[in-house]
Amino acid sequence: MRLRFYSTLLLFMGSIPAMAQDSLPPTVADNARAELLSKQFAFTEGPVADKKGNVYFTDQPNDKIWKYDTKGQLSVFLEKSGRANGLYLDAKGNIIACADEKDELWSISPKGKIKILVNNFGGHRLNGPNDVWVAPNGGIYFTDPYYQRDYWDRKQPDIKEESVYYLAPGAKMPVIAAEDIVKPNGIIGTRDGKQVYVADINGGKVYRYDVNKDGTLSGQHLMASKTTDGLALDSEGNLYLCGNGITVVNKEGQQTGHIPIPEGWTANACFGGKDNNILFITAGKGLYMLKMKVKGGE
Numbered sequence: 248m249r250l251r252f253y254s255t256l257l258l259f260m261g262s263i264p265a266m267a268q269d270s271l272p273p274t275v276a277d278n279a280r281a282e283l284l285s286k287q288f289a290f291t292e293g294p295v296a297d298k299k300g301n302v303y304f305t306d307q308p309n310d311k312i313w314k315y316d317t318k319g320q321l322s323v324f325l326e327k328s329g330r331a332n333g334l335y336l337d338a339k340g341n342i343i344a345c346a347d348e349k350d351e352l353w354s355i356s357p358k359g360k361i362k363i364l365v366n367n368f369g370g371h372r373l374n375g376p377n378d379v380w381v382a383p384n385g386g387i388y389f390t391d392p393y394y395q396r397d398y399w400d401r402k403q404p405d406i407k408e409e410s411v412y413y414l415a416p417g418a419k420m421p422v423i424a425a426e427d428i429v430k431p432n433g434i435i436g437t438r439d440g441k442q443v444y445v446a447d448i449n450g451g452k453v454y455r456y457d458v459n460k461d462g463t464l465s466g467q468h469l470m471a472s473k474t475t476d477g478l479a480l481d482s483e484g485n486l487y488l489c490g491n492g493i494t495v496v497n498k499e500g501q502q503t504g505h506i507p508i509p510e511g512w513t514a515n516a517c518f519g520g521k522d523n524n525i526l527f528i529t530a531g532k533g534l535y536m537l538k539m540k541v542k543g544g545e
Contacts, residue, residue: 272495272504274485276524276538281508284534285321288313291529293334293378293477295342296519296543302527303342304534305331312342312355315534317521325359330398333378333389333434333477333515343387345376348398352376352389352414365414365421371405378433378477378515380545383440385416386462388424390431390445411445413462425456425464433477433489433515435545444486446475453478453488453496470500477515479526482544489513493528508535518543 289308296302302315303324312325312334325331329346331353336342342355343364350373352365364387367373374393381387389412393404411431413424425431430449436442436458443456443464453471456464470486473494479487484498492513493506510531519527523542528535 270505270507272485272506274481274483274495274539274541275504275506276540279538281506281528281535281537284315284319284536286533288532288534290514290532291534292332292514293345294515294517294519294527294529294534295334295336296517296523296527297336297340300520300523300525302517302519303334303336304527304529305334305344307332310348312344313534315527325355328355329353329361330396332376335379335381335387337381337385337387343379343381345379345389347375347377347396350375352379352387365412368406368412368421372401374404374406374409377431380434380436380443382436382458382462383438387414387421388412388434388436388443389414389421390434392430392432392448411443411464413464415462422461422463424462425467427467428454433475435478435480435486437480437484438544444470444478444480446478446488448474448476453486471496471502476513477529479516479518480543480545481518481539481541483541484544485541487516487526489515489528489530493526506537518545 288306292305294304300317312328314324330348331344333345344353346353354362374391377390379389392409411425412421414421428447432448433446451474455468457466475488477489488494492508513530516528526537
């Protein structure tokens with residue numbers, strides 16, 4: 248998930264003016280329009296929904312985590328969020344956050360209590376945890392690309408490699424899960440915990456991996472040749488690739504459509520809402536929503 252500011256396009260009454268229906272994937276609800284919920288942020292990222300359908304997302308430049316609840320109310324969940332980027336929730340309702348102010352992985356309780364899970368790898372400062380997914384067994388996968396931040400006191404990485412890491416349940420130190428990739432960015436996994444998808448943003452590829460018994464990833468399989476930021480999965484196994492709007496591919500990797508978003512860059516997306524059938528999209532300075540025919544599958 249890149250922290251950049253892209254030019255925005257003209258909005259009309261808070262919605263995308265008439266999306267071309269023939270380009271939309273069949274998973275989008277009939278006559279649905281992507282609606283702008285708010286544009287009061289600097290750069291939105293890392294959306295994730297809890298079991299009730301409330302959505303949490305980050306405004307990284309402003310160092311905040313926001314909440315959009317199922318009643319349509321926006322509120323700040325956490326100030327001083329460690330410059331949180333990607334988010335995910337564990338089984339206990341804790342937010343697992345990529346806090347790249349000091350290149351750490353945090354666990355944030357529902358009441359906002361912070362616990363640092365990871366702050367180094369082999370004694371070296373991480374590049375900058377970017378996106379995260381929690382497996383059904385409680386193990387945590389996170390990507391660690393290097394994007395120079397203006398709030399850092401360093402100008403080069405401590406670790407040359409940009410890898411995908413795995414933190415096993417109860418472990419204090421992560422292991423490298425995959426390193427056969429140029430710059431890992433977005434990450435998501437299947438509900439059964441058997442497969443993980445990773446976006447190689449600099450390689451212009453999205454890969455699927457099999458999960459080994461020790462949590463490492465193998466069997467790299469090309470899903471799409473597309474520059475991609477964040478990822479989302481639906482209940483039918485369709486994969487949502489964020490970047491230039493949202494491109495949707497099915498489980499075989501065949502493109503089924505494209506969802507345009509009126510921003511220069513779409514950072515990430517997740518399913519949420521009371522029925523888990525609304526796609527929430529973080530893009531530029533805005534938070535958007537789109538009604539779907541399918542439910543979330545991650």
